[in-house]
Amino acid sequence: MMEKRRRGNDLDSAILDAAWLELSERGYAGLTMEAVAARAGTSRPVLSRRWDGRAALTVAALRHQMHKHPLTVKDRGDLRKELLELLDRAADRAAGVAVGLAFFANEYFQHTRSSPLELRAQLLLGEANVLTPILDRAVARGEIDAKKLVPEVTTLLTDLFRHHVLMTWTAPPPAMRKIWVDAIFLPLVRAR
Template identity: 60%
Template sequence: MGERRRGADLEQALLEAAWLELIEHGYAGLTIERVAEKAGTSRPVISRRWDGKAPLAIAAIRHQMAKHPLEVPDRGNVRTELLEFLERASERAAGIAAAFTLFMSEYLSETSSSPEALHLAIIRGEAESLSVILKRGVERGEVDQKKLIPPVSSLLGDLFRHHAIMNFSAPPPALRKAWVDSVILPLIRAG
């Protein structure tokens, strides 16, 4: 018999098992018992970490999001960085959007509430990554700091999220390029 997993290894196994259950069965079909079985542990082990399936499902989705970070390194050009940000967001959305949308509809119908912590984590992660890109653009003289008012500075993330949620998929490359070239850059460009 193998060595028992503990700590971070056990938690990662539980979150991966919960994610697989969400994909296979949706939120309504997610059971603590199946997650425990898939992770090779017991229900009490899961119950010590998460108080029910909603917090476990939220943790599994957040774990998947963390595996696909949105941070973009300095490429020396704000356009290049914004397009790379959208590419990374699209890669992350490809695996998460359908499960997240299914989770949300089932979760909302079951609980009549919304998972505020998950919503804030999604927005914060996008906002932080975009903020870094825009700040570098300001420092290089490509972006006018005065034009980065809240609706403008968050617009690219808002457009992306809206498309992903409404279409259950990431926006195609041509649309992402149009957002950057025809909407965002004209709004923020210096000079």
């Protein structure tokens, strides 16, 4: 029987995709090396040679997935447009947020004494903050009042987004995102 064998990056990628599908369907708690190997069409030893257990595999799969949905928002000359676009892009990453928290709740908490906040910081290492430049541009345009941007207000939108994902395990619908922007965030920061 002639078999095709994948190697190196091809194989890495195939395994990480398989791991991601498993994570999406079963959750981190239901993830097994066996199932990932089977879905990727390979066997456990191949995974063991690459990653040190399912925790490391999960982090790798998470990074791999995040890499597919880069989060950037270009200057559109209008704060509202940019915020809505940011939330729209973030929706693609909702599943990753959920998996990340499940991972933390399952494992990270046991071995470290840290919080999901720190896990998030680790996962996002190297990624640029997207919100800050958006708000900086809006301040420069005179759209919003810099004095109103206390930390709790600054992170309001992303916090609401994250909260919704954590509680429903799904991305917030567009209508909800519009209300967050128009009825909550903008009224709080608008220069007037």
